[in-house]
Amino acid sequence: MGNRRKYFFFDYDGTLAIPLTRVIPQSTVETLEILRGQGHFIALATGRLQVNALDFVSSTGIVNLVADGGYSVTLDGQLRSMESLPLAAVKECLHRLDALEVPWAVTTTNELVRYSPHKRFAEIAGDYYVPTVYEPQLSIDALECVYKAYVPCTLEQTAWLESTGALDGVPHVRYNSDNLFIEPMEKDKGIKAMMDMLDAPYEDVVVFGDGLNDVSMFIPEWTSIAMGNAREVLKQRADYVTASCDDDGIRKACEKFGWV
Numbered sequence: 655m656g657n658r659r660k661y662f663f664f665d666y667d668g669t670l671a672i673p674l675t676r677v678i679p680q681s682t683v684e685t686l687e688i689l690r691g692q693g694h695f696i697a698l699a700t701g702r703l704q705v706n707a708l709d710f711v712s713s714t715g716i717v718n719l720v721a722d723g724g725y726s727v728t729l730d731g732q733l734r735s736m737e738s739l740p741l742a743a744v745k746e747c748l749h750r751l752d753a754l755e756v757p758w759a760v761t762t763t764n765e766l767v768r769y770s771p772h773k774r775f776a777e778i779a780g781d782y783y784v785p786t787v788y789e790p791q792l793s794i795d796a797l798e799c800v801y802k803a804y805v806p807c808t809l810e811q812t813a814w815l816e817s818t819g820a821l822d823g824v825p826h827v828r829y830n831s832d833n834l835f836i837e838p839m840e841k842d843k844g845i846k847a848m849m850d851m852l853d854a855p856y857e858d859v860v861v862f863g864d865g866l867n868d869v870s871m872f873i874p875e876w877t878s879i880a881m882g883n884a885r886e887v888l889k890q891r892a893d894y895v896t897a898s899c900d901d902d903g904i905r906k907a908c909e910k911f912g913w914v
Contacts, residue, residue: 660858663699670682671899720844724840763799779804801837803824894911
């Protein structure tokens with residue numbers, strides 16, 4: 655079982671790294687090195703913006719990325735493709751938010767910055783994840799590319815927003831209690847694109863994840879492993895549930911399947 659080359663795709667936050675930190679357990683670092691030494695393919699599969707993801711894994715030696723929730727592919731450190739969110743749906747959403755007087759911001763380039771025409775956005779949202787630039791002349795209809803959009807709101811406000819239809823047609827996910835992210839959640843799409851570039855069979859893919867934005871890559875075409883700290887929906891879909899991220903979960907799973 656351990657001799658055939660596998661293609662490992664790891665989520666970052668809560669999978670490779672302990673949640674809300676950039677701390678990667680030493681056992682995980684060592685496991686990645688062993689996997690590489692045995693000829694396995696190592697990649698990140700993250701919702702983070704491509705340039706941000708590269709920075710986060712720079713210390714691990716990972717140079718293959720499925721980032722932007724599956725909408726960008728980086729192979730051997732070279733960005734091979736990067737897509738915008740569907741513009742029509744995003745613009746419609748932003749217009750609806752404006753009508754409801756709900757502030758928003760967008761990331762329109764592969765840079766860790768977001769732009770907002772709402773002066774109070776930064777005051778409400780803070781600089782969690784990415785700094786904000788106030789751009790009063792920013793026009794929704796003039797947008798040519800949107801990689802992510804951000805809406806500062808509580809859990810209760812999210813339920814209200816969803817009831818208005820403002821978020822219809824756009825993928826959205828929450829990573830903290832204060833902000834809603836509008837971003838792609840199709841990691842399977844990016845993984846398949848990378849495997850096609852490599853001319854490698856999908857059945858040799860192994861994915862590790864813990865969060866709601868990992869659901870798309872927990873599919874029957876390949877092996878899916880949920881961390882012990884994963885959301886229940888992932889555990890239900892997983893082929894195997896390992897220990898938590900901070901309890902050597904990645905090493906234990908790889909030992910279980912004979913990959914290390």
